[in-house]
Amino acid sequence: QGIIKLSLVNSDLWKAFHTTGTEMVITKHGRRMFPHCNISLSGLDPLTNYVIMMDMVPVDQFKYKWNKEEWEVAGKAEPQPPAHTYVHPDSPAMGSHWMKQSISFLKAKLTNNTLDQHGHIILHSMHRYSPRFHVVQADSPYTIHWSPYQTFSFSETHFTTVTAYQNNKITKLKIDHNPFAKGFREGLQGSLSALKSAKRHCPNGHFSPWLLDQDPTESLNNDTLDLSGQGYGCEEQMVPASMTYQAYRFAEYKTPSPYSDIDNRLCSDEPHVPDVATVPGYHSHPFSQDMHHQHPTAHHHMPASRQHTASTVAT
DNA sequence: TCCTCTAACACTTTTGAATCGC
């Protein structure tokens, strides 16, 4: 069959965040990603059913902390929680459906609650992850264990998980591009204005000094994103599954800059074991057994012609 | 003392049920 190509539609936005150091908020009850993953597919058989899935893999083996103006390593990574894979709600659908328009993972949520029962993707905070996309030729999420699949990831979608934003440059980027954030911000501005007004009328009241001297909402519009000169474009990507599972070990324990030289460090000592939890009644990802016991390049159910080399041709 | 996490806040956007017209 033809070569399957997967591209990141909102690559420009991801790159803008990646340049600064993408932070992704995770909460106990689940938080959407921003930027969210939006992909497009080509090369599928229009009349064959596919299941499209997304999961997260650790980028490295470190835990990070925010130190004033930059991320630095804070020690060894925590053991990975039971991972969940987000199955796109349109799954399964024919290739013609997937290729008709872009595929959004807007509704995927991230959580730090290891006991989560809602099928959100469980991650540790202050760790670095990378989303992966799986294209599985299958008529049902229940049969993907026996189905040929291909896996894709993008270097610009790496992110650090946080429970509260650390880098205010990221905050500004989000406010500029996320309408919900804008709405909240404007509401907060109103509240601040009211407080300032109250202060003017109650000069003896107890107010935090910054309310008067430093309005945190100021200058937010001075930093609008300009991608025109950065030469970013939509890229088709192609990191085959075999590469994403290659074990990687640092030669020494050092303090790398978290956003440099990490594009090929998708790694873990143990293969990452996703678990399909967004499919009702689904408790064990069919891939997981294979991933535990054999290298994907040796996957028995992957036709030789569909193995890792097939998906790696970028145009 | 420092660091991480949680909940509450006000507003916008999205969603879905109800209604209307053809």
Place this chain on the structure above:
DNA sequence: AGCGATTCAAAAGTGTTAGAGG
């Protein structure tokens, strides 16, 4: 009766902050 378009209320989602907890 059935279908699509429109309206509107409810729910979901957002970043900031203080305070709790380890």
